[in-house]
Amino acid sequence: MEVGAPDYLAGERQTAEFDVESMKVTWAGSRHALEVSDRMARLVASDPVFRKDNRVMLSRKELFKNTLRKAAHAWKRIVELRLTEEEASRVRFFVDEPAFTDLHWGMFVPAIKGQGTEEQQQKWLPLAYKMQIIGCYAQTELGHGSNVQGLETTATFDPKTDEFIIHSPTLTSSKWWPGGLGKVSTHAVAYARLIVDGQEHGVHGFIVQLRSLDDHMPLPGITVGDIGMKFGSGAYNSMDNGVLRFDNVRIPRDQMLMRVLQVTREGKVIQSDVPRQLIYGTMVFVRQTIVADASCALSRAVCIATRYSAVRRQFGSQNGGPETQVIDYKTQQSRLFPLLASAYAFRFVSEWLKSLYTDVTEKLQRGEFSTLPEAHACTAGLKSITTSATADAIEECRKLCGGHGYLANSGLPELFAVYVPACTYEGDNTVLLLQVARFLVKTVSQLGSGKVPVGTTAYMGRARHLIQCKSNVQSAEDWLNPQVVVEAFEARSLRMSVACAENLAKFPNPEEGFAQLAADLVEAAAAHCQLIVVTKFFEKLQQDIPGKGVKKQLQILSSVYALYILHKHLGDFLSTGSITPKQGALANDQLRSLYSKIRPNAVALVDAFNYTDHYLSSVLGRYDGNVYPTLYEEAWKDPLNDSVVPDGYQEYIRPLLKQQIRNARL
Numbered sequence: 001m002e003v004g005a006p007d008y009l010a011g012e013r014q015t016a017e018f019d020v021e022s023m024k025v026t027w028a029g030s031r032h033a034l035e036v037s038d039r040m041a042r043l044v045a046s047d048p049v050f051r052k053d054n055r056v057m058l059s060r061k062e063l064f065k066n067t068l069r070k071a072a073h074a075w076k077r078i079v080e081l082r083l084t085e086e087e088a089s090r091v092r093f094f095v096d097e098p099a100f101t102d103l104h105w106g107m108f109v110p111a112i113k114g115q116g117t118e119e120q121q122q123k124w125l126p127l128a129y130k131m132q133i134i135g136c137y138a139q140t141e142l143g144h145g146s147n148v149q150g151l152e153t154t155a156t157f158d159p160k161t162d163e164f165i166i167h168s169p170t171l172t173s174s175k176w177w178p179g180g181l182g183k184v185s186t187h188a189v190a191y192a193r194l195i196v197d198g199q200e201h202g203v204h205g206f207i208v209q210l211r212s213l214d215d216h217m218p219l220p221g222i223t224v225g226d227i228g229m230k231f232g233s234g235a236y237n238s239m240d241n242g243v244l245r246f247d248n249v250r251i252p253r254d255q256m257l258m259r260v261l262q263v264t265r266e267g268k269v270i271q272s273d274v275p276r277q278l279i280y281g282t283m284v285f286v287r288q289t290i291v292a293d294a295s296c297a298l299s300r301a302v303c304i305a306t307r308y309s310a311v312r313r314q315f316g317s318q319n320g321g322p323e324t325q326v327i328d329y330k331t332q333q334s335r336l337f338p339l340l341a342s343a344y345a346f347r348f349v350s351e352w353l354k355s356l357y358t359d360v361t362e363k364l365q366r367g368e369f370s371t372l373p374e375a376h377a378c379t380a381g382l383k384s385i386t387t388s389a390t391a392d393a394i395e396e397c398r399k400l401c402g403g404h405g406y407l408a409n410s411g412l413p414e415l416f417a418v419y420v421p422a423c424t425y426e427g428d429n430t431v432l433l434l435q436v437a438r439f440l441v442k443t444v445s446q447l448g449s450g451k452v453p454v455g456t457t458a459y460m461g462r463a464r465h466l467i468q469c470k471s472n473v474q475s476a477e478d479w480l481n482p483q484v485v486v487e488a489f490e491a492r493s494l495r496m497s498v499a500c501a502e503n504l505a506k507f508p509n510p511e512e513g514f515a516q517l518a519a520d521l522v523e524a525a526a527a528h529c530q531l532i533v534v535t536k537f538f539e540k541l542q543q544d545i546p547g548k549g550v551k552k553q554l555q556i557l558s559s560v561y562a563l564y565i566l567h568k569h570l571g572d573f574l575s576t577g578s579i580t581p582k583q584g585a586l587a588n589d590q591l592r593s594l595y596s597k598i599r600p601n602a603v604a605l606v607d608a609f610n611y612t613d614h615y616l617s618s619v620l621g622r623y624d625g626n627v628y629p630t631l632y633e634e635a636w637k638d639p640l641n642d643s644v645v646p647d648g649y650q651e652y653i654r655p656l657l658k659q660q661i662r663n664a665r666l
């Protein structure tokens with residue numbers, strides 16, 4: 001905010017009962033992370049090349065070119081200022097425009113790191129790090145996305161030339177969707193069925209050069225282009241999601257990523273001791289980052305809706321006094337505050353997931369693979385529930401802002417359009433929950449065998465207790481006890497998984513049973529993932545959290561998150577007998593009282609996200625709350641208002657009006 005400018009939300013900020021600066025540190029993860037983030041946000045906000053306000057007005061071609069300009073400028077600044085990897089990734093975050101660089105850094109580089117041998121990493125990574133090559137992740141095809149084993153592209157080994165022949169045998173085998181592929185990438189990690197000596201060996205990744213490094217023209221045998229406009233006007237259309245066909249394209253043998261499986265010069269296929277599933281490792285990495293992204297997108301929407309709800313007034317004027325701020329309506333609070341709590345919940349679960357991922361990666365380097373299934377289940381499940389909740393929440397925030405939320409300059413329509421494909425990319429959310437369900441059913445089926453469940457399924461080891469325990473909640477206050485809450489969530493989750501396992505056992509063919517019970521399995525998986533989020537929020541509170549009143553606020557938010565989920569899924573809790581209807585009603589009583597505790601802190605709690613006005617790009621979410629004059633000014637900047645009489649008047653409006661006059665005279 002400019003020095004000396006009026007702060008229309010000052011009153012809201014004065015009622016805060018905690019130290020906002022300390023909360024900023026907790027949200028960012030550390031003082032260092034906050035400092036880096038803050039510096040990079042300001043760097044981006046102060047650079048005119050990164051302006052965003054004109055984005056929705058640009059044509060696709062202009063938008064795309066502008067995105068290229070921003071990406072090139074960001075890279076120039078990163079090099080000039082010698083930014084660290086952490087700083088560079090914050091710059092990309094604050095530039096806030098889907099671009100080929102997301103896939104280059106987020107998937108192409110990790111794919112080579114995770115699936116390439118040491119030699120391959122040494123050859124390709126330095127080129128990628130300097131952006132002397134630009135890569136994408138070309139897995140999905142026109143005919144298959146979820147079913148990775150169903151991909152049709154082939155990679156046939158030719159022992160005569162020591163090459164692989166990459167080929168698209170059918171229309172449906174065309175690569176379709178990869179970001180950065182359509183117009184920018186020079187290289188791809190392309191996934192194809194490996195065929196050696198007529199035998200198939202599953203799907204593997206191959207580094208394929210697509211375009212000339214001299215003139216950017218596609219290489220012989222490569223047909224490549226953009227797949228067309230996507231949902232929304234600006235939104236994800238800054239990305240060149242592409243189509244790609246291979247016509248017997250030859251690549252050297254050493255361009256197959258060979259950490260998991262090697263093909264020798266003689267055409268021998270050697271399986272290393274690394275599990276086959278590591279081929280899916282890049283997806284595990286990205287799913288983990290997507291959970292962190294969910295907390296960012298959600299907190300951004302909530303920040304806009306909260307500030308605006310404090311500015312907006314409707315009804316309730318007494319004796320000519322001001323009307324009621326809409327944030328004071330209990331309905332507004334019951335729709336908004338759970339989303340605020342969810343933003344914090346997703347933030348902390350993403351922190352935990354990152355540490356789980358780092359731990360599993362270190363173990364994989366040491367040849368320990370036992371934790372891979374859990375890492376897969378956690379990343380898949382949390383990616384699924386956090387993105388679904390966030391997409392719904394952004395739309396809810398738009399509605400919370402009434403009519404003005406529908407204006408592009410509220411920032412919410414664009415945020416929704418950019419965000420909503422997160423429910424589909426990196427694995428359709430239902431397909432991913434079914435993976436979690438498989439993991440849970442497997443865990444349940446092994447309970448009798450003496451195998452002790454660990455990690456996020458450790459609670460299943462107490463199945464005997466959880467299957468019959470009764471919640472001892474007697475008052476609304478009891479619901480503030482994390483142990484009580486966790487036990488109710490554990491009982492619900494375990495009982496849902498056990499019920500699924502019992503029902504599955506009734507089918508002679510387990511796969512048929514899995515297909516028939518898929519809807520129940522998805523619900524059991526979601527229940528397990530919600531338990532993880534709740535538990536990790538409570539565990540966060542066991543840590544030392546400095547700053548006046550910060551822990552107290554987080555305790556309130558953790559209870560709001562848990563009781564909101566309980567209220568929303570009350571049917572599960574009741575049908576599994578985890579709680580009684582009376583206890584469900586007490587949870588709701590507690591929730592109402594918690595909303596009143598959040599109310600004086602609401603604006604400060606969203607200030608703690610430390611978002612610049614540039615990043616928020618929302619008139620409604622401005623830090624200073626100066627909404628109405630800005631909305632008014634912005635309206636006049638619309639190109640339609642360039643002339644008082646619109647273009648088209650002479651051709652289309654005037655004749656109409658004249659005709660009416662003639663008709664009236666008749």
Ligand SMILES: CC/C=C\C/C=C\C/C=C\C/C=C\C/C=C\C/C=C/C(=O)SCCNC(=O)CCNC(=O)[C@H](O)C(C)(C)COP(=O)(O)OP(=O)(O)OC[C@H]1O[C@@H](n2cnc3c(N)ncnc32)[C@H](O)[C@@H]1OP(=O)(O)O
Pocket residue numbers: 085089092102103105106107137139140145146147148149179277278280281283284286289372373376424425426427428431435438
């Ligand atoms: C410096 C950095 C700076 C900035 C960048 C940072 C961040 C930005 C990052 C990224 C950018 C973010 C967003 C960009 C936006 C979009 C990009 C989008 C990209 C994509 O969408 S890529 C394509 C993604 N595709 C999918 O996700 C496909 C989904 N399908 C699957 O994953 C699998 O096929 C499926 C459905 C899980 C399994 O199918 P199936 O049943 O056929 O199983 P399999 O026979 O294949 O395997 C069974 C066996 O394997 C286990 N398993 C499955 N998946 C995994 C895994 N990933 N890891 C470990 N194990 C796995 C499964 O549980 C079975 O085990 P079991 O036999 O039961 O023991």
Ligand SMILES: Cc1cc2nc3c(=O)[nH]c(=O)nc-3n(C[C@H](O)[C@H](O)[C@H](O)COP(=O)(O)OP(=O)(O)OC[C@H]3O[C@@H](n4cnc5c(N)ncnc54)[C@H](O)[C@@H]3O)c2cc1C
Pocket residue numbers: 103137138139140143144145146147176177178179236241421424425426427428429430431434518
């Ligand atoms: C914006 C965007 C960016 C993308 N970027 C990339 C990229 O960079 N690289 C890349 O390779 N791919 C990319 N993709 C592709 C993406 O990964 C796939 O679209 C995604 O994995 C879903 O697969 P699908 O399209 O085949 O959906 P489908 O599997 O066809 O899903 C259609 C419907 O069928 C249901 N369904 C499917 N299988 C099952 C099942 N077994 N049981 C129950 N229901 C089922 C789904 O729930 C869904 O409702 C991108 C997609 C989008 C939208």
